[in-house]
Structure formats: structure tokens, C-alpha cells
Amino acid sequence: SCKVFYAKDPLKIVRAQGQYMFDEKGEKYLDCINNVAHVGHSHPYVIKAATKQMELLNTNSRFLHDNLVQYAQRLTATLPEKLSVCYFVNSGSEANDLALRLARQFRGHQDVITLE
Numbered sequence: 001s002c003k004v005f006y007a008k009d010p011l012k013i014v015r016a017q018g019q020y021m022f023d024e025k026g027e028k029y030l031d032c033i034n035n036v037a038h039v040g041h042s043h044p045y046v047i048k049a050a051t052k053q054m055e056l057l058n059t060n061s062r063f064l065h066d067n068l069v070q071y072a073q074r075l076t077a078t079l080p081e082k083l084s085v086c087y088f089v090n091s092g093s094e095a096n097d098l099a100l101r102l103a104r105q106f107r108g109h110q111d112v113i114t115l116e
Contacts, residue, residue: 016041060090 012024018040021031031041039046057065072086089095104110 018042
């Protein structure tokens with residue numbers, strides 16, 4: 001059930017810079033999939049911030065840390081008051097799972113309709 005992109009001629013991507021990815025032959029591809037619209041690949045500011053954080057602590061949001069609270073406060077300060085709760089997740093799968101659990105809790109129903 002796992003699908004490989006471009007199965008007839010698969011890409012072996014070996015590096016990325018900005019909005020581009022490069023394959024093993026040096027061919028350049030515009031990346032329209034991996035959330036590069038935010039900051040791109042290998043952004044110096046993101047690398048510096050990530051390195052600084054990983055030198056201090058490299059974990060996920062399972063554990064309490066002041067940075068999570070501070071980030072949530074900064075984020076919710078930019079949003080309408082009704083959007084005052086943050087849920088930090090690691091992936092789209094976790095986000096979908098959380099959304100389903102919240103909807104089931106709120107509505108009291110277990111039924112789900114999905115579309116392919």
C-alpha cells in the first residue's frame with residue numbers, strides 16, 4: 001500500500017537548496033511537494049536555529065519545555081480569540097489522527113466517511 005512517486009522512472013534525490021532538489025545525475029527539479037513554500041531547503045537561518053536548538057535539546061513535544069509554551073503564546077497572539085488552543089504534532093498523520101479524535105469526542109459519534 002506504499003506508493004513510490006514516479007514509479008516508471010523513479011527519482012533519487014541526493015540534495016536540495018532553496019526551492020530546488022537535485023538528483024544523483026545533477027538534474028535540477030522545482031520542489032512543489034515538500035513544504036518549501038515556507039523557507040525552502042537549506043535555509044541558513046533555519047539551519048542556524050535548528051543547530052542551536054539541537055545543541056541544547058533534541059526531542060519532540062511529548063515533554064514539557066518553556067519554548068513550547070512561549071511559541072504557543074506567540075502564535076495564538078496573532079489569531080482570533082476563538083483560536084486560542086495549540087496542539088503540536090509531528091506529522092500530517094498525527095494531525096489527522098488528532099482531528100479525528102477531537103471530532104469524535106466533540107460530536108459523540110464514531111462513524112467516519114472518507115474519500116479517496
